[in-house]
Amino acid sequence: MSGPGRRTGPTGTYADEYADEYAEVLASALRGPARARARLVAEMREGLAETVTAYTGEGLPHDLAVRRAVREFGTVAEVAPSCQRELTVAQVRHTARAVTLAAPLLTVCWYLFLATGHGGQLPMATRMLAFPLAGFAAVAALLAATVLAATGPLARRLPTPHRLPRATAWAGTTAGVCLGVSALTLAASSPLSENWPVVALAGALAAVLHTVVASSARACRDCARA
Amino acid sequence: MKADAVRGHLDGLLLAVLEPGPLHGYAIITAVQRRSAGALELRTGTVYPALNRLERTGLLRSSWDSTGERKRRRYELTDAGRRALAEERSAWQAFTAAIGSVLDPAPHPGHAG
Numbered sequence: 001m002s003g004p005g006r007r008t009g010p011t012g013t014y015a016d017e018y019a020d021e022y023a024e025v026l027a028s029a030l031r032g033p034a035r036a037r038a039r040l041v042a043e044m045r046e047g048l049a050e051t052v053t054a055y056t057g058e059g060l061p062h063d064l065a066v067r068r069a070v071r072e073f074g075t076v077a078e079v080a081p082s083c084q085r086e087l088t089v090a091q092v093r094h095t096a097r098a099v100t101l102a103a104p105l106l107t108v109c110w111y112l113f114l115a116t117g118h119g120g121q122l123p124m125a126t127r128m129l130a131f132p133l134a135g136f137a138a139v140a141a142l143l144a145a146t147v148l149a150a151t152g153p154l155a156r157r158l159p160t161p162h163r164l165p166r167a168t169a170w171a172g173t174t175a176g177v178c179l180g181v182s183a184l185t186l187a188a189s190s191p192l193s194e195n196w197p198v199v200a201l202a203g204a205l206a207a208v209l210h211t212v213v214a215s216s217a218r219a220c221r222d223c224a225r226a
Numbered sequence: 227m228k229a230d231a232v233r234g235h236l237d238g239l240l241l242a243v244l245e246p247g248p249l250h251g252y253a254i255i256t257a258v259q260r261r262s263a264g265a266l267e268l269r270t271g272t273v274y275p276a277l278n279r280l281e282r283t284g285l286l287r288s289s290w291d292s293t294g295e296r297k298r299r300r301y302e303l304t305d306a307g308r309r310a311l312a313e314e315r316s317a318w319q320a321f322t323a324a325i326g327s328v329l330d331p332a333p334h335p336g337h338a339g
Contacts, residue, residue: 036278043251043299044274050252050296051270072270079271086275089282153284156310 014062015052019045022076029080031226032087033094033219040083048073088223089151092165095172095213095220096144096151102175102209103141106182107134109202113186116195126189133178133185140175144168165224172217179210232266236276238314239266241285241307248302250291251277277301285310 023045030037051073055065073079110130147168150158161167186203193199232239243249243257254277255270277299280286285307291300303311 039299040274040278042297043277044271046296046298047251047255047270047274072268074269074271078269079275082272082275086278086282089279093282152282153306155279155283156285 013049013053015049015056015065018052018066019049022048022070026076026080026083029076030083030087031219031223032084032091036090036094037087040087044079044083084223084226088165088226089160091216091220091223092168093148093151095168095216096147098213098216099137099144099172099175100141100148102179102213103134103137103144105209106137106179106206109182109186109206110134112198112202113189113193116193116198126185129181129185133182137175137178140171140178143171144175147171165220169217169220169224172213172220176210176214176217179206179213183207183210232268235318236268236273237280237285238311238318240273240276240280241303241311241314244286244301244303244307245311248300250298250300252298254301280307 023041026044027037027041030041048069051069052065055068056062060068110133114130147164150164151160183203183206186199186206190196190199190203239258240254243254243261249257251274255268255273258266258268277286277288281288281301284304286301287304288299288301291298
């Protein structure tokens, strides 16, 4: 990929038209959280437009101004790897944050289940399931919190391990499985509970958390492969 | 100086040009080029992810700034960024002093003969 082709349109300046096209190609080459990607691409789009405008302001013809600007700025193929590295870390942090927040909420779900099921007809096996699932999620949350610290202020002192995105994706997947199994167990057990609306609500919360964490873990795997 | 040679010092350069006050991405790039009198070749597209990284690690903070039709992200140093810049300066001075003492052919006083 050597950058977008040249095209002018009826609206906007030549620099803006070219920068829009460059930004579109760059955005399509990148993976990562939508907001972080949009912000980075928007910044770069403005930077390229200003570079082209500066060259045309010096009196260069449009074609030459664009060629100089892209040579200085870098083609999409040249700049995409450094952008992807940063977006991968952004996705890792996004997934880690989701896991860190989901684990305490999963504990709340199971607490509601055990509290309302006390004295009811809930099978012992179902009750016993609460502890390993909450434990797995807690370990995943602990790992995720470590990831947040390692990719935040500590990143100045410690190099980011190459395998961190993949490890975070697996931690997210583990937490997602725990949340999914919890959601199914809570939903299936709710009719047996003395206070079934509360247990059903806990199941719904676990299902929502499962969706958030699992999709974030999937995005993290995509970034790790990019 | 080629872009590859500059890469290892990019963080320090970006922090240094932001020391006097907040700037947006394009102004940061032009400030580096102006201060180096054009001697440093920067692949300017890679400056933006570097700014994002410095913000993530707490050395910079940023906010959107609308000037005319353009909406730009404006960066400024945090206290941690000022401390990191001071460390970069000290490390650079120690490095150049060490390399200079090897490359400089002038004999040191007390080591003649």
